[in-house]
Amino acid sequence: MLGRISEAWRYPVKGMAGESLSACRVTDRGLQGDRLWAVRDSARNEIQSCKFRPGLLQIVAQYARARGAAGDHSVQLLMPDGARVSSDVPEVHELISRLLGHASRLEPLSAQTDMAAFKRYKADGHTWLDELKATFEREAGEPLPDFTDLPQDMVDYVSLPGSFFLVSPLHLLTTASLDYLRARQPQSDWDTQRFRPNLVIDTLGSEVGLIEQSWLGGRLQLGEAQLRCTAAAPRCGAVTRAQQALPADTRLLRTVVREADQNLGIYANTLQPGLLQVGDPVYLHT
Template identity: 50%
Template sequence: MNKVGHIASIWHYPVKGMAGSMMSEAEVDERGIEGDRLWAVRDVQRQEIQSCKFRPQLLQCRASYASPDMTVVNITFPSGERLQCGDSEANELISTLVGHPSELRHLEPASNEAFYRRYKQGDEHWLDELKNTFAREPGEPLPDLDNLPQEMQEYVSQLGTFFLVSPLHILTTASLKHMHSLNPEADWHVERFRPNIVIETEPGITGLAEQDWVGSTLRIGSTEIQCHDTAPRCGAVVRKQQGIEEDRSILRSIVSKADQNLGIYGNNVIAGSIRVGDAVYLV
Protein backbone atom coordinates (compact mmCIF):
# COMPACT_ATOMS: atom_id res chain seq x y z
CA MET A 1 0.00 0.00 0.00
CA ASN A 2 1.12 3.51 -0.78
CA LYS A 3 -0.24 6.57 1.04
CA VAL A 4 -1.43 9.11 -1.52
CA GLY A 5 -3.05 11.67 0.77
CA HIS A 6 -5.89 12.28 3.19
CA ILE A 7 -9.53 13.31 2.92
CA ALA A 8 -9.85 17.08 2.67
CA SER A 9 -13.65 17.17 2.37
CA ILE A 10 -16.71 14.93 1.97
CA TRP A 11 -19.81 16.05 0.06
CA HIS A 12 -23.29 14.80 -0.57
CA TYR A 13 -26.04 16.22 -2.76
CA PRO A 14 -29.52 15.47 -1.38
CA VAL A 15 -31.18 16.61 -4.63
CA LYS A 16 -29.69 15.54 -7.96
CA GLY A 17 -28.44 18.54 -9.92
CA MET A 18 -28.41 20.99 -6.98
CA ALA A 19 -25.47 22.19 -4.92
CA GLY A 20 -24.91 20.09 -1.82
CA SER A 21 -23.25 20.27 1.57
CA MET A 22 -20.06 19.18 3.29
CA MET A 23 -19.88 16.46 5.93
CA SER A 24 -17.21 15.81 8.54
CA GLU A 25 -17.84 12.07 8.35
CA ALA A 26 -20.06 9.68 6.42
CA GLU A 27 -21.09 6.09 5.97
CA VAL A 28 -20.28 4.62 2.55
CA ASP A 29 -21.84 1.55 0.94
CA GLU A 30 -22.73 0.32 -2.55
CA ARG A 31 -25.02 3.36 -2.92
CA GLY A 32 -22.14 5.72 -2.22
CA ILE A 33 -22.14 8.45 0.43
CA GLU A 34 -25.11 8.32 2.79
CA GLY A 35 -27.88 10.69 1.80
CA ASP A 36 -26.47 11.37 -1.65
CA ARG A 37 -29.02 12.03 -4.41
CA LEU A 38 -32.13 10.67 -2.74
CA TRP A 39 -34.30 13.26 -4.48
CA ALA A 40 -34.45 14.58 -8.04
CA VAL A 41 -36.41 17.01 -10.17
CA ARG A 42 -38.75 15.37 -12.67
CA ASP A 43 -40.03 17.15 -15.76
CA VAL A 44 -43.82 16.77 -15.65
CA GLN A 45 -44.42 16.93 -19.41
CA ARG A 46 -41.48 14.76 -20.45
CA GLN A 47 -41.98 12.41 -17.46
CA GLU A 48 -38.20 12.36 -17.10
CA ILE A 49 -35.68 12.84 -14.30
CA GLN A 50 -33.56 15.95 -14.89
CA SER A 51 -29.93 16.73 -14.07
CA CYS A 52 -27.85 19.91 -14.08
CA LYS A 53 -26.72 18.88 -17.56
CA PHE A 54 -30.20 19.56 -18.92
CA ARG A 55 -31.42 22.01 -16.27
CA PRO A 56 -28.30 24.01 -15.26
CA GLN A 57 -30.47 26.47 -13.32
CA LEU A 58 -30.74 23.80 -10.60
CA LEU A 59 -27.12 24.52 -9.68
CA GLN A 60 -28.28 27.86 -8.27
CA CYS A 61 -30.23 25.97 -5.58
CA ARG A 62 -28.59 24.38 -2.55
CA ALA A 63 -30.03 21.29 -0.87
CA SER A 64 -29.24 20.20 2.67
CA TYR A 65 -30.71 17.88 5.27
CA ALA A 66 -32.68 19.54 8.05
CA SER A 67 -32.36 16.62 10.46
CA PRO A 68 -29.70 14.03 11.37
CA ASP A 69 -31.93 11.18 10.17
CA MET A 70 -31.93 12.71 6.67
CA THR A 71 -35.71 12.55 6.30
CA VAL A 72 -36.24 16.26 5.63
CA VAL A 73 -34.48 18.19 2.84
CA ASN A 74 -34.33 21.98 2.72
CA ILE A 75 -33.78 23.79 -0.58
CA THR A 76 -32.33 27.28 -0.56
CA PHE A 77 -33.35 29.08 -3.77
CA PRO A 78 -31.37 31.86 -5.53
CA SER A 79 -33.71 34.41 -3.91
CA GLY A 80 -32.71 33.15 -0.46
CA GLU A 81 -36.10 31.57 0.16
CA ARG A 82 -35.92 28.16 1.84
CA LEU A 83 -38.52 25.43 1.32
CA GLN A 84 -38.73 21.68 1.92
CA CYS A 85 -38.79 18.86 -0.61
CA GLY A 86 -42.38 17.73 -0.95
CA ASP A 87 -43.72 21.26 -0.55
CA SER A 88 -45.96 22.24 -3.50
CA GLU A 89 -44.54 25.78 -3.39
CA ALA A 90 -41.04 24.33 -3.88
CA ASN A 91 -42.28 22.61 -7.05
CA GLU A 92 -43.68 25.92 -8.28
CA LEU A 93 -40.42 27.78 -7.66
CA ILE A 94 -38.38 25.09 -9.40
CA SER A 95 -40.76 25.11 -12.37
CA THR A 96 -40.35 28.86 -12.68
CA LEU A 97 -36.57 28.66 -12.29
CA VAL A 98 -36.00 26.04 -15.00
CA GLY A 99 -38.83 27.17 -17.28
CA HIS A 100 -40.62 23.80 -17.35
CA PRO A 101 -43.35 22.29 -15.15
CA SER A 102 -41.41 20.19 -12.66
CA GLU A 103 -41.80 18.29 -9.41
CA LEU A 104 -39.45 17.00 -6.73
CA ARG A 105 -39.51 13.21 -6.46
CA HIS A 106 -37.88 10.74 -4.09
CA LEU A 107 -36.11 7.62 -5.32
CA GLU A 108 -38.37 4.86 -6.59
CA PRO A 109 -37.63 1.10 -6.52
CA ALA A 110 -35.60 -0.30 -9.43
CA SER A 111 -38.71 -2.24 -10.48
CA ASN A 112 -40.39 1.05 -11.49
CA GLU A 113 -38.49 1.23 -14.78
CA ALA A 114 -40.82 3.84 -16.27
CA PHE A 115 -39.76 6.32 -13.58
CA TYR A 116 -36.14 6.21 -14.82
CA ARG A 117 -36.79 5.98 -18.57
CA ARG A 118 -35.36 8.56 -20.97
CA TYR A 119 -37.68 10.81 -22.89
CA LYS A 120 -37.17 10.08 -26.58
CA GLN A 121 -38.64 12.17 -29.36
CA GLY A 122 -37.35 10.13 -32.27
CA ASP A 123 -34.38 7.77 -32.42
CA GLU A 124 -31.62 10.40 -32.54
CA HIS A 125 -33.16 13.44 -30.85
CA TRP A 126 -32.31 12.31 -27.32
CA LEU A 127 -28.68 11.66 -28.30
CA ASP A 128 -28.34 15.09 -29.91
CA GLU A 129 -29.75 16.62 -26.72
CA LEU A 130 -27.20 14.72 -24.64
CA LYS A 131 -24.31 15.76 -26.86
CA ASN A 132 -25.37 19.39 -26.62
CA THR A 133 -25.07 19.30 -22.82
CA PHE A 134 -21.30 18.85 -23.18
CA ALA A 135 -21.10 22.40 -24.59
CA ARG A 136 -18.23 21.70 -26.95
CA GLU A 137 -16.99 24.35 -29.35
CA PRO A 138 -16.33 23.55 -33.04
CA GLY A 139 -13.38 21.19 -33.36
CA GLU A 140 -13.44 20.07 -29.72
CA PRO A 141 -13.83 16.31 -29.10
CA LEU A 142 -16.75 14.67 -27.35
CA PRO A 143 -16.74 11.56 -25.17
CA ASP A 144 -17.87 8.46 -27.05
CA LEU A 145 -21.62 8.90 -26.69
CA ASP A 146 -22.54 6.96 -29.83
CA ASN A 147 -21.73 3.62 -28.19
CA LEU A 148 -23.36 3.97 -24.79
CA PRO A 149 -24.38 0.73 -23.04
CA GLN A 150 -27.99 -0.16 -23.75
CA GLU A 151 -29.08 0.62 -20.18
CA MET A 152 -27.68 4.15 -20.45
CA GLN A 153 -29.54 4.62 -23.71
CA GLU A 154 -32.84 3.60 -22.16
CA TYR A 155 -32.62 5.16 -18.69
CA VAL A 156 -31.39 8.50 -17.34
CA SER A 157 -29.79 6.79 -14.35
CA GLN A 158 -29.00 3.35 -13.01
CA LEU A 159 -32.28 1.75 -11.98
CA GLY A 160 -33.06 2.35 -8.32
CA THR A 161 -30.61 5.29 -8.12
CA PHE A 162 -30.14 8.80 -9.43
CA PHE A 163 -26.56 8.05 -10.55
CA LEU A 164 -25.79 7.91 -14.26
CA VAL A 165 -22.37 6.24 -14.11
CA SER A 166 -21.23 5.60 -10.56
CA PRO A 167 -22.22 6.48 -6.97
CA LEU A 168 -18.85 8.05 -6.11
CA HIS A 169 -16.91 10.90 -7.67
CA ILE A 170 -13.36 11.50 -6.44
CA LEU A 171 -11.19 14.56 -7.02
CA THR A 172 -7.69 15.47 -5.82
CA THR A 173 -6.15 18.79 -4.88
CA ALA A 174 -3.26 17.87 -7.18
CA SER A 175 -5.59 18.00 -10.19
CA LEU A 176 -7.14 21.30 -9.13
CA LYS A 177 -3.70 22.85 -8.57
CA HIS A 178 -2.51 21.50 -11.92
CA MET A 179 -5.47 22.98 -13.80
CA HIS A 180 -5.10 26.27 -11.95
CA SER A 181 -1.47 26.45 -13.06
CA LEU A 182 -2.63 26.07 -16.68
CA ASN A 183 -5.42 28.64 -16.37
CA PRO A 184 -4.65 30.82 -13.33
CA GLU A 185 -7.28 33.45 -14.20
CA ALA A 186 -10.14 30.95 -13.85
CA ASP A 187 -12.04 30.14 -10.66
CA TRP A 188 -11.32 26.47 -9.95
CA HIS A 189 -13.73 26.34 -7.01
CA VAL A 190 -14.13 22.72 -5.92
CA GLU A 191 -17.94 22.92 -5.91
CA ARG A 192 -17.99 23.39 -9.69
CA PHE A 193 -17.05 19.73 -10.05
CA ARG A 194 -19.48 18.17 -7.55
CA PRO A 195 -17.11 15.63 -5.95
CA ASN A 196 -18.09 13.28 -3.15
CA ILE A 197 -14.55 12.89 -1.83
CA VAL A 198 -11.77 15.45 -2.19
CA ILE A 199 -8.30 14.08 -1.45
CA GLU A 200 -5.47 16.35 -0.32
CA THR A 201 -2.57 14.64 -2.04
CA GLU A 202 0.84 13.97 -0.52
CA PRO A 203 3.71 16.36 -1.28
CA GLY A 204 5.33 15.38 -4.56
CA ILE A 205 2.12 14.04 -6.12
CA THR A 206 1.32 16.39 -8.98
CA GLY A 207 -0.67 16.61 -12.20
CA LEU A 208 -3.92 14.76 -12.83
CA ALA A 209 -3.05 12.30 -10.09
CA GLU A 210 -6.29 10.35 -9.74
CA GLN A 211 -6.40 9.48 -13.43
CA ASP A 212 -3.44 7.19 -12.78
CA TRP A 213 -5.48 5.36 -10.14
CA VAL A 214 -8.10 3.98 -12.54
CA GLY A 215 -8.11 0.20 -12.18
CA SER A 216 -6.73 0.39 -8.64
CA THR A 217 -8.34 0.42 -5.20
CA LEU A 218 -8.31 3.15 -2.56
CA ARG A 219 -8.39 2.19 1.10
CA ILE A 220 -9.89 4.92 3.29
CA GLY A 221 -10.79 4.31 6.93
CA SER A 222 -12.71 1.03 7.03
CA THR A 223 -13.74 1.24 3.37
CA GLU A 224 -12.33 0.27 -0.01
CA ILE A 225 -13.25 2.02 -3.25
CA GLN A 226 -12.57 0.68 -6.73
CA CYS A 227 -11.48 3.43 -9.13
CA HIS A 228 -13.06 2.45 -12.43
CA ASP A 229 -13.08 5.35 -14.90
CA THR A 230 -12.20 8.97 -15.57
CA ALA A 231 -14.91 11.64 -15.45
CA PRO A 232 -15.52 13.50 -18.74
CA ARG A 233 -16.81 17.00 -18.05
CA CYS A 234 -19.89 18.67 -19.50
CA GLY A 235 -21.13 22.25 -19.61
CA ALA A 236 -22.32 22.15 -15.99
CA VAL A 237 -18.81 22.97 -14.71
CA VAL A 238 -18.93 26.47 -16.22
CA ARG A 239 -22.41 27.39 -14.95
CA LYS A 240 -23.31 29.95 -12.33
CA GLN A 241 -23.92 28.64 -8.83
CA GLN A 242 -24.52 30.31 -5.47
CA GLY A 243 -21.28 32.21 -4.89
CA ILE A 244 -19.71 31.01 -8.17
CA GLU A 245 -19.86 32.95 -11.42
CA GLU A 246 -20.07 31.47 -14.92
CA ASP A 247 -16.61 30.81 -16.41
CA ARG A 248 -16.49 29.19 -19.85
CA SER A 249 -12.70 29.02 -19.83
CA ILE A 250 -12.90 26.21 -17.25
CA LEU A 251 -14.29 23.74 -19.78
CA ARG A 252 -11.98 24.92 -22.56
CA SER A 253 -9.00 24.13 -20.32
CA ILE A 254 -10.29 20.71 -19.28
CA VAL A 255 -11.01 19.69 -22.88
CA SER A 256 -7.68 20.88 -24.27
CA LYS A 257 -5.33 20.21 -21.33
CA ALA A 258 -6.84 17.24 -19.50
CA ASP A 259 -8.25 15.09 -22.32
CA GLN A 260 -11.81 16.19 -21.33
CA ASN A 261 -11.54 14.60 -17.87
CA LEU A 262 -11.28 15.89 -14.32
CA GLY A 263 -11.73 13.48 -11.41
CA ILE A 264 -12.62 9.81 -11.46
CA TYR A 265 -15.59 7.56 -10.74
CA GLY A 266 -15.54 4.95 -8.02
CA ASN A 267 -17.57 2.06 -6.63
CA ASN A 268 -17.55 1.07 -2.97
CA VAL A 269 -16.46 -2.54 -2.49
CA ILE A 270 -16.20 -2.60 1.32
CA ALA A 271 -18.77 -0.59 3.25
CA GLY A 272 -17.74 1.46 6.24
CA SER A 273 -17.09 4.92 7.63
CA ILE A 274 -14.87 7.73 6.37
CA ARG A 275 -13.89 10.99 8.06
CA VAL A 276 -12.18 14.20 7.06
CA GLY A 277 -8.50 13.70 7.80
CA ASP A 278 -8.53 9.93 7.14
CA ALA A 279 -5.43 8.70 5.34
CA VAL A 280 -5.94 7.48 1.77
CA TYR A 281 -3.91 4.52 0.53
CA LEU A 282 -3.55 3.22 -3.01
CA VAL A 283 -3.73 -0.58 -2.93
Protein backbone atom coordinates in the same frame (compact mmCIF):
# COMPACT_ATOMS: atom_id res chain seq x y z
CA MET B 1 -0.21 6.78 1.60
CA LEU B 2 -1.57 8.81 -1.33
CA GLY B 3 -2.88 11.63 0.82
CA ARG B 4 -5.85 12.44 3.02
CA ILE B 5 -9.54 13.15 2.54
CA SER B 6 -9.82 16.93 2.58
CA GLU B 7 -13.51 17.33 1.63
CA ALA B 8 -16.63 15.17 1.57
CA TRP B 9 -19.78 16.26 -0.27
CA ARG B 10 -23.28 14.85 -0.41
CA TYR B 11 -25.97 15.95 -2.86
CA PRO B 12 -29.42 15.20 -1.42
CA VAL B 13 -31.11 16.26 -4.68
CA LYS B 14 -29.71 15.20 -8.05
CA GLY B 15 -28.40 18.24 -9.95
CA MET B 16 -28.57 20.68 -7.03
CA ALA B 17 -25.68 22.02 -4.98
CA GLY B 18 -25.01 19.93 -1.91
CA GLU B 19 -23.69 19.90 1.63
CA SER B 20 -20.21 19.55 3.07
CA LEU B 21 -19.69 16.74 5.60
CA SER B 22 -17.05 16.05 8.22
CA ALA B 23 -17.88 12.33 8.28
CA CYS B 24 -20.18 9.98 6.41
CA ARG B 25 -20.82 6.28 5.91
CA VAL B 26 -20.08 4.76 2.53
CA THR B 27 -22.74 2.26 1.48
CA ASP B 28 -23.14 0.06 -1.59
CA ARG B 29 -25.03 3.04 -3.07
CA GLY B 30 -22.34 5.64 -2.41
CA LEU B 31 -22.30 8.14 0.43
CA GLN B 32 -25.25 7.57 2.72
CA GLY B 33 -28.03 9.95 1.72
CA ASP B 34 -26.56 10.95 -1.64
CA ARG B 35 -29.10 11.69 -4.37
CA LEU B 36 -32.21 10.42 -2.65
CA TRP B 37 -34.29 13.08 -4.44
CA ALA B 38 -34.54 14.32 -8.02
CA VAL B 39 -36.53 16.76 -10.13
CA ARG B 40 -38.79 15.33 -12.82
CA ASP B 41 -39.67 17.32 -15.93
CA SER B 42 -43.45 16.99 -16.11
CA ALA B 43 -43.75 17.36 -19.91
CA ARG B 44 -40.96 14.90 -20.73
CA ASN B 45 -41.74 12.65 -17.75
CA GLU B 46 -37.98 12.44 -17.22
CA ILE B 47 -35.61 12.81 -14.29
CA GLN B 48 -33.44 15.89 -14.81
CA SER B 49 -29.77 16.62 -14.11
CA CYS B 50 -27.79 19.86 -14.14
CA LYS B 51 -26.60 18.88 -17.62
CA PHE B 52 -30.07 19.58 -18.99
CA ARG B 53 -31.37 21.94 -16.29
CA PRO B 54 -28.37 24.02 -15.13
CA GLY B 55 -30.70 26.19 -13.06
CA LEU B 56 -30.72 23.35 -10.53
CA LEU B 57 -27.20 24.40 -9.54
CA GLN B 58 -28.66 27.64 -8.17
CA ILE B 59 -30.43 25.68 -5.41
CA VAL B 60 -28.56 24.36 -2.36
CA ALA B 61 -30.07 21.19 -0.90
CA GLN B 62 -29.46 19.99 2.65
CA TYR B 63 -31.12 17.40 4.80
CA ALA B 64 -33.54 18.88 7.30
CA ARG B 65 -31.92 16.78 10.02
CA ALA B 66 -28.22 16.21 10.43
CA ARG B 67 -28.40 12.42 10.14
CA GLY B 68 -30.01 12.83 6.73
CA ALA B 69 -30.25 9.33 5.38
CA ALA B 70 -31.77 7.64 8.41
CA GLY B 71 -35.40 8.13 9.33
CA ASP B 72 -36.49 11.57 8.12
CA HIS B 73 -35.33 12.07 4.51
CA SER B 74 -36.92 15.51 4.01
CA VAL B 75 -34.69 18.21 2.55
CA GLN B 76 -34.44 21.96 2.87
CA LEU B 77 -33.81 23.97 -0.29
CA LEU B 78 -32.02 27.31 -0.21
CA MET B 79 -33.28 29.21 -3.25
CA PRO B 80 -31.27 31.87 -5.11
CA ASP B 81 -33.35 34.67 -3.57
CA GLY B 82 -32.45 33.46 -0.07
CA ALA B 83 -35.80 31.81 0.64
CA ARG B 84 -35.80 28.41 2.31
CA VAL B 85 -38.40 25.84 1.36
CA SER B 86 -38.97 22.30 2.56
CA SER B 87 -39.54 19.30 0.33
CA ASP B 88 -42.68 18.71 2.43
CA VAL B 89 -44.60 21.80 1.30
CA PRO B 90 -46.85 21.75 -1.81
CA GLU B 91 -45.43 24.98 -3.26
CA VAL B 92 -41.94 23.50 -3.64
CA HIS B 93 -42.83 22.16 -7.10
CA GLU B 94 -44.00 25.55 -8.37
CA LEU B 95 -40.91 27.33 -7.03
CA ILE B 96 -38.61 24.88 -8.79
CA SER B 97 -40.68 25.05 -11.99
CA ARG B 98 -40.49 28.83 -12.02
CA LEU B 99 -36.71 28.81 -11.58
CA LEU B 100 -36.11 26.21 -14.29
CA GLY B 101 -38.67 27.54 -16.74
CA HIS B 102 -40.20 24.08 -17.09
CA ALA B 103 -43.03 22.39 -15.21
CA SER B 104 -41.29 20.14 -12.70
CA ARG B 105 -41.83 18.03 -9.61
CA LEU B 106 -39.47 17.19 -6.75
CA GLU B 107 -39.63 13.44 -6.09
CA PRO B 108 -37.94 11.06 -3.62
CA LEU B 109 -36.19 7.92 -4.81
CA SER B 110 -38.40 5.93 -2.45
CA ALA B 111 -41.43 6.84 -4.58
CA GLN B 112 -39.98 5.26 -7.74
CA THR B 113 -41.42 1.76 -7.79
CA ASP B 114 -41.22 1.08 -11.53
CA MET B 115 -38.11 1.06 -13.76
CA ALA B 116 -40.08 3.18 -16.23
CA ALA B 117 -39.54 6.09 -13.80
CA PHE B 118 -35.88 6.18 -14.88
CA LYS B 119 -36.50 6.00 -18.63
CA ARG B 120 -34.84 8.48 -20.95
CA TYR B 121 -37.21 10.75 -22.90
CA LYS B 122 -36.99 10.01 -26.61
CA ALA B 123 -38.96 12.03 -29.11
CA ASP B 124 -37.45 9.82 -31.83
CA GLY B 125 -34.49 7.55 -32.42
CA HIS B 126 -31.74 10.19 -32.56
CA THR B 127 -32.79 13.47 -30.92
CA TRP B 128 -31.94 12.21 -27.43
CA LEU B 129 -28.31 11.62 -28.46
CA ASP B 130 -28.08 15.03 -30.12
CA GLU B 131 -29.38 16.58 -26.89
CA LEU B 132 -26.85 14.65 -24.81
CA LYS B 133 -23.94 15.70 -27.02
CA ALA B 134 -25.07 19.32 -26.85
CA THR B 135 -24.76 19.35 -23.04
CA PHE B 136 -20.98 18.91 -23.37
CA GLU B 137 -20.80 22.35 -25.02
CA ARG B 138 -17.73 21.67 -27.14
CA GLU B 139 -16.33 24.32 -29.44
CA ALA B 140 -15.20 23.64 -33.01
CA GLY B 141 -12.32 21.19 -33.06
CA GLU B 142 -12.78 20.01 -29.46
CA PRO B 143 -13.40 16.28 -28.90
CA LEU B 144 -16.54 14.78 -27.47
CA PRO B 145 -16.65 11.68 -25.28
CA ASP B 146 -17.04 8.49 -27.30
CA PHE B 147 -20.74 7.74 -27.68
CA THR B 148 -20.34 4.97 -30.24
CA ASP B 149 -20.67 2.04 -27.86
CA LEU B 150 -22.89 3.22 -25.02
CA PRO B 151 -24.17 0.50 -22.69
CA GLN B 152 -27.82 -0.25 -23.35
CA ASP B 153 -28.82 1.04 -19.92
CA MET B 154 -27.35 4.46 -20.79
CA VAL B 155 -29.32 4.44 -24.02
CA ASP B 156 -32.60 3.51 -22.34
CA TYR B 157 -32.30 5.26 -18.97
CA VAL B 158 -31.38 8.78 -17.92
CA SER B 159 -29.84 7.46 -14.69
CA LEU B 160 -28.68 4.09 -13.44
CA PRO B 161 -31.95 2.13 -13.14
CA GLY B 162 -33.19 2.16 -9.58
CA SER B 163 -31.05 5.16 -8.65
CA PHE B 164 -30.53 8.84 -9.40
CA PHE B 165 -26.84 8.38 -10.28
CA LEU B 166 -25.80 9.18 -13.82
CA VAL B 167 -22.79 6.86 -14.18
CA SER B 168 -21.54 5.71 -10.78
CA PRO B 169 -22.42 6.29 -7.11
CA LEU B 170 -19.06 7.89 -6.22
CA HIS B 171 -16.96 10.64 -7.78
CA LEU B 172 -13.41 11.43 -6.61
CA LEU B 173 -11.14 14.40 -7.28
CA THR B 174 -7.63 15.31 -6.14
CA THR B 175 -6.03 18.59 -5.17
CA ALA B 176 -3.18 17.66 -7.54
CA SER B 177 -5.50 17.79 -10.57
CA LEU B 178 -7.06 21.07 -9.48
CA ASP B 179 -3.62 22.59 -8.87
CA TYR B 180 -2.46 21.39 -12.28
CA LEU B 181 -5.38 23.07 -14.06
CA ARG B 182 -5.29 26.18 -11.89
CA ALA B 183 -1.69 26.75 -12.94
CA ARG B 184 -2.81 26.68 -16.57
CA GLN B 185 -5.82 28.95 -16.08
CA PRO B 186 -5.14 31.05 -12.94
CA GLN B 187 -7.81 33.63 -13.79
CA SER B 188 -10.57 31.11 -13.08
CA ASP B 189 -11.94 29.99 -9.72
CA TRP B 190 -11.30 26.23 -9.47
CA ASP B 191 -13.59 25.78 -6.49
CA THR B 192 -14.27 22.08 -5.96
CA GLN B 193 -18.03 22.69 -5.86
CA ARG B 194 -18.03 23.34 -9.60
CA PHE B 195 -17.08 19.71 -10.21
CA ARG B 196 -19.46 18.04 -7.77
CA PRO B 197 -17.11 15.46 -6.22
CA ASN B 198 -18.14 13.25 -3.34
CA LEU B 199 -14.59 13.11 -2.02
CA VAL B 200 -11.61 15.41 -2.52
CA ILE B 201 -8.25 13.84 -1.77
CA ASP B 202 -5.41 16.14 -0.78
CA THR B 203 -2.25 14.59 -2.21
CA LEU B 204 -0.16 16.72 0.21
CA GLY B 205 2.19 17.88 -2.53
CA SER B 206 3.58 14.38 -3.05
CA GLU B 207 2.05 14.01 -6.52
CA VAL B 208 1.53 16.45 -9.37
CA GLY B 209 -0.69 16.39 -12.44
CA LEU B 210 -3.84 14.44 -13.15
CA ILE B 211 -2.81 11.77 -10.71
CA GLU B 212 -6.17 10.03 -10.12
CA GLN B 213 -6.29 8.92 -13.75
CA SER B 214 -3.47 6.50 -12.91
CA TRP B 215 -5.62 4.88 -10.20
CA LEU B 216 -8.17 3.39 -12.61
CA GLY B 217 -8.65 -0.28 -11.90
CA GLY B 218 -7.06 0.10 -8.49
CA ARG B 219 -8.54 -0.22 -5.02
CA LEU B 220 -8.60 2.67 -2.54
CA GLN B 221 -8.75 2.38 1.23
CA LEU B 222 -10.35 5.45 2.87
CA GLY B 223 -11.14 5.09 6.55
CA GLU B 224 -13.15 1.89 6.91
CA ALA B 225 -14.28 1.92 3.29
CA GLN B 226 -12.75 0.39 0.18
CA LEU B 227 -13.53 1.64 -3.33
CA ARG B 228 -12.77 0.42 -6.84
CA CYS B 229 -11.69 3.17 -9.26
CA THR B 230 -13.68 2.51 -12.43
CA ALA B 231 -13.60 5.27 -15.06
CA ALA B 232 -12.50 8.78 -15.94
CA ALA B 233 -15.08 11.58 -15.69
CA PRO B 234 -15.50 13.54 -18.95
CA ARG B 235 -16.70 17.08 -18.33
CA CYS B 236 -19.76 18.85 -19.72
CA GLY B 237 -21.02 22.43 -19.71
CA ALA B 238 -22.31 22.15 -16.14
CA VAL B 239 -18.87 23.03 -14.76
CA THR B 240 -19.11 26.46 -16.38
CA ARG B 241 -22.50 27.39 -14.91
CA ALA B 242 -23.12 29.88 -12.15
CA GLN B 243 -23.90 28.66 -8.67
CA GLN B 244 -25.02 30.78 -5.75
CA ALA B 245 -21.46 31.69 -4.74
CA LEU B 246 -19.73 31.11 -8.09
CA PRO B 247 -19.98 33.05 -11.36
CA ALA B 248 -20.28 31.47 -14.79
CA ASP B 249 -16.93 30.80 -16.44
CA THR B 250 -16.58 29.01 -19.80
CA ARG B 251 -12.76 29.08 -19.51
CA LEU B 252 -12.95 26.21 -17.04
CA LEU B 253 -14.29 23.77 -19.62
CA ARG B 254 -11.92 24.99 -22.33
CA THR B 255 -9.00 24.30 -19.98
CA VAL B 256 -10.20 20.83 -18.97
CA VAL B 257 -10.72 19.83 -22.60
CA ARG B 258 -7.36 21.22 -23.72
CA GLU B 259 -5.14 20.32 -20.78
CA ALA B 260 -6.77 17.20 -19.29
CA ASP B 261 -8.03 15.28 -22.31
CA GLN B 262 -11.55 16.48 -21.29
CA ASN B 263 -11.51 14.42 -18.06
CA LEU B 264 -11.35 15.67 -14.48
CA GLY B 265 -11.73 13.26 -11.57
CA ILE B 266 -12.74 9.61 -11.63
CA TYR B 267 -15.73 7.44 -10.80
CA ALA B 268 -15.69 4.67 -8.22
CA ASN B 269 -17.84 1.87 -6.81
CA THR B 270 -17.99 0.53 -3.27
CA LEU B 271 -16.09 -2.66 -2.49
CA GLN B 272 -16.43 -2.47 1.29
CA PRO B 273 -18.89 -0.17 3.09
CA GLY B 274 -17.71 1.75 6.13
CA LEU B 275 -17.30 5.08 7.86
CA LEU B 276 -14.93 7.71 6.54
CA GLN B 277 -14.00 11.10 7.94
CA VAL B 278 -12.28 14.20 6.62
CA GLY B 279 -8.63 13.76 7.53
CA ASP B 280 -8.58 9.99 7.00
CA PRO B 281 -5.52 8.70 5.10
CA VAL B 282 -5.99 7.28 1.61
CA TYR B 283 -4.10 4.23 0.35
CA LEU B 284 -3.98 2.68 -3.13
CA HIS B 285 -3.82 -1.09 -3.68
CA THR B 286 -3.41 -2.42 -7.21
